[in-house]
Amino acid sequence: MNKGKVILLNGVSSSGKSALSKILIQKLPNYFHLSIDDYDTIIDRMENRESGQLIPVPTEHFFHRTIAMFSDKGVNLVVDQILHNNDTTIDCYATLKDYPVVFVGVHCPVEELERRELERGDRTIGQAKAQLQYVHQQGEQYDFKIDTSESMDNSINELVRVIMEEAEFRGWENTINLYNKSESSMG
Numbered sequence: 001m002n003k004g005k006v007i008l009l010n011g012v013s014s015s016g017k018s019a020l021s022k023i024l025i026q027k028l029p030n031y032f033h034l035s036i037d038d039y040d041t042i043i044d045r046m047e048n049r050e051s052g053q054l055i056p057v058p059t060e061h062f063f064h065r066t067i068a069m070f071s072d073k074g075v076n077l078v079v080d081q082i083l084h085n086n087d088t089t090i091d092c093y094a095t096l097k098d099y100p101v102v103f104v105g106v107h108c109p110v111e112e113l114e115r116r117e118l119e120r121g122d123r124t125i126g127q128a129k130a131q132l133q134y135v136h137q138q139g140e141q142y143d144f145k146i147d148t149s150e151s152m153d154n155s156i157n158e159l160v161r162v163i164m165e166e167a168e169f170r171g172w173e174n175t176i177n178l179y180n181k182s183e184s185s186m187g
């Protein structure tokens with residue numbers, strides 16, 4: 001069985017990953033959206049935070065492996081993630097290195113990120129800007145980049161077109177190779 005494709009959207013908080021995912025699954029009927037927020041909901045229900053009964057495993061561990069399980073069964077996914085530190089990045093790359101990932105960078109200027117944070121009211125102001133110190137700074141070789149502060153119609157249509165055409169995507173493999181090289185050169 002062929003592995004399902006994984007369209008992995010990487011961008012800071014408020015960059016517009018969820019909104020973009022919703023548009024993509026409307027345009028790609030054979031794709032499903034799996035969000036890390038879904039895991040937060042599950043774990044929030046299972047844990048009893050008041051009594052300190054906590055699951056001692058990062059949410060991302062489950063998230064990355066679930067993506068792999070769906071793909072193993074041929075299910076195509078749109079997933080959104082913030083590769084915001086080394087632990088998350090290493091786990092994501094290690095778990096999904098042999099999977100057909102289409103790596104998409106979701107970008108947005110800082111002023112617009114801060115405007116969205118204010119508007120949302122449930123996000124720490126400055127969180128997105130702080131994440132930008134790491135996100136998109138690790139030599140990510142995106143197959144596709146989208147700026148959500150601009151009109152996105154053309155870039156979304158182009159992304160959908162190349163996915164439907166089953167184009168070859170090398171960004172994920174190149175990114176992981178680069179990352180591994182820089183890690184090994186640092187000893």
Ligand SMILES: Nc1ncnc2c1ncn2[C@@H]1O[C@H](COP(=O)(O)OP(=O)(O)OP(=O)(O)O)[C@@H](O)[C@H]1O
Nearest residue numbers: 011012013014015016017018019020116120148149
């Ligand atoms: N293209 C856009 N134009 C204008 N506003 C947008 C756009 N995309 C998203 N937003 C707004 O920005 C806010 C954050 O969007 P969204 O939830 O999609 O971001 P996210 O990257 O998934 O954030 P988080 O990682 O914090 O969940 C929402 O209030 C949404 O309405």
